[in-house]
Amino acid sequence: MAVHLTPVAHSRVQRFVASTPGALGLRFGVTRTGCSGWGHVTDLAREQREDDTVFEQDGVRIYVDADSLALVDGTEIxxxxxxxxxxxxxxxxxxxxxxxxxxxxxxxxDKA
Incomplete structure (x- = not known):
């Protein structure tokens, strides 16, 4: 299981986190939305939740909740x-x- 940041995304998230007091990393997941059903969502993580899986890439942490994990596993951001x-x-x-x-x-x- 993994979520991966490209070098450009890594740099951007690193700057966001460094410039935001209390930010721990990137929160990444999905929400029900749009005409197809799921939409990707990103935000700064300010806490680690009990059901989070945390991926770390070169000092940047990516927090994914349990409900989103199967839908975003393997995603490149x-x-x-x-x-x-x-x-x-x-x-x-x-x-x-x-x-x-x-x-x-x-x-x-979703098609099943």
Whole structure:
């Protein structure tokens, strides 16, 4: 099991954490949203929850809750520009399909 940051995403998360008092790392997971069902969510982790799995990559911690873990396991998180915006992007091997706008995804388990 793993969640991986690209070098660009790693640098961005490292700067976010360093500049935010009380931040422990990146919180990463999913929420029900959009037309396909699941959307990736990121935030700064300010606490470690009892059900969290914590991945560490070169000093940066990634906190994933138990409900999200199976849906994001193996995901590569990148960071870059899209038009005028800077945003995280996700290469999630569990995503079987995405909606047209790319904001949400489904898994094979959702199709069953």
């Amino acid at each position: 990148d960071f870059g520009k899209q038009g005028l915006s800077e945003t995280f992007t996700f290469r999630n091997p569990n995503a079987a399909a995405e909606c047209g706008c790319g904001e949400s995804f489904t898994t094979d388990a």
